[in-house]
Amino acid sequence: MSGINKVILVGHLGKDPEVRHLDGGVTVASFPLATSETYNKDGKRIEQTEWHNIVLWRGLAEVASKYLQKGKLVYIEGKLRTRSFEDREKVKKYVTEVVAENFTILGRKSDFENTPVTSENATPKAETDYLDSADTNGDLPF
């Protein structure tokens, strides 16, 4: 009972998010994310890249489709989920995805330039988690 299933990634989008609208009006977005680590081996710099399938639902999917593009650097928090599906030849296959619960754009200023600050582009659902505590940090004498 009661476990923890948490993934934390910082990496670059390999493609623009692909958005779908399911029956019932639910929005889903997905994109590949690359996390690379670099290390020295015998004095040579070696880079190793891992690719992750990121999936976002509903409000997060919509925010992602607006603000994330191929190449951008993002912090993503989510959980692992392995699903099965049938490929075109009706063979059962498995994929493991990271279902995002939260994300934050990192990186250069230019990455934020097309992110106008109006009351319309609502705070990403992820950020609203913070609102609760953010507006309540009064100075109580614990």
Added chain:
Amino acid sequence: MSGINKVILVGHLGKDPEVRHLDGGVTVASFPLATSETYNKDGKRIEQTEWHNIVLWRGLAEVASKYLQKGKLVYIEGKLRTRSFEDREKVKKYVTEVVAENFTILGRKSDFENTPVTSENATPKAETDYLDSADTNGDLPF
């Protein structure tokens, strides 16, 4: 711009949560949490304990006051916040606290026994984060 401030703890409560109701009806709970690590030094087992000040707001505070008691093992996710206050001698002091955004009780089954499952003891706010994705894991062919 845009940073990450995340704390992940697994430890035991040092005391029962202390609950307060602020003006305006906001609930705050707090308790000390011990995380200990054990390591071998010269063949001897050494245990080192660190104490953390945990603070919870609103709905989370209420769930905590119901289900958490001294001694229980919990997973807590939150963020660091340092605040200043004046002590009795009007000296300015600082405390660093972990503002919880999420928690899960770990440990023995008996720890859950007094946690009846009715529609009344609402899902902790933290857990509702999961609901979004949990009820939408249909089998879309990405």
Added chain:
Amino acid sequence: MSGINKVILVGHLGKDPEVRHLDGGVTVASFPLATSETYNKDGKRIEQTEWHNIVLWRGLAEVASKYLQKGKLVYIEGKLRTRSFEDREKVKKYVTEVVAENFTILGRKSDFENTPVTSENATPKAETDYLDSADTNGDLPF
């Protein structure tokens, strides 16, 4: 360049670790880990379990094979890695695994009882990370 690929799990082992010794003397261990989350849906308690393939290398594999058994509750920290392999019919397949970098047994005291403290059962490699700072927390006046 420079990414983060981190997984944090708390769950129960589905089986005893399976240990292999590769050519060259490298030890690898692996086991399935279940993380379950419980939430209320329409007043009913619903439990959803996710299974993860955990892989451990070298020293960590050896410590795991000694101290971890089916049913135990563990905290695992690691990274995601997707590899391809050929199944018996020579079909290329993919699996995503969590390569553990660290683990800690959680749970009941009885779970630790068969963990004698001698200088022989070396500190898990994971725990040695902590040693560095643990033995140097003198009281320097920063």
Added chain:
Amino acid sequence: MSGINKVILVGHLGKDPEVRHLDGGVTVASFPLATSETYNKDGKRIEQTEWHNIVLWRGLAEVASKYLQKGKLVYIEGKLRTRSFEDREKVKKYVTEVVAENFTILGRKSDFENTPVTSENATPKAETDYLDSADTNGDLPF
């Protein structure tokens, strides 16, 4: 027994690292790190910054003093530690610090330009954690 005490931060250095060499030749480095979060309140963009005291020991301290400077964006992983000390008036005080166990520079290319890749500037101790698994990802048929 057996807890988890983990901090994950992404933020900018407020100052260059300050390095000290203790008696016995141990190196310690420290610097303030700012993590800011931005959220909408009544249609206005509000930024809230939290400052953290980062401390690094030994090898990590040396790598930090070489590659980190005021203003850089870093990912830091570590643990919380609260210590007491006496201020100039002999009053006992407490500080909570993040003892880094790992860090990665994020951000612009220009941030890496003064990071020549030679066999001399050794892999940060943190990164060596990855080496173990990185050079062993052979294709075993689990």
Added chain:
DNA sequence: TTTT
């Protein structure tokens, strides 16, 4: 005291 950082960054956008």
Added chain:
DNA sequence: TTTT
């Protein structure tokens, strides 16, 4: 398929 990203980035440096």
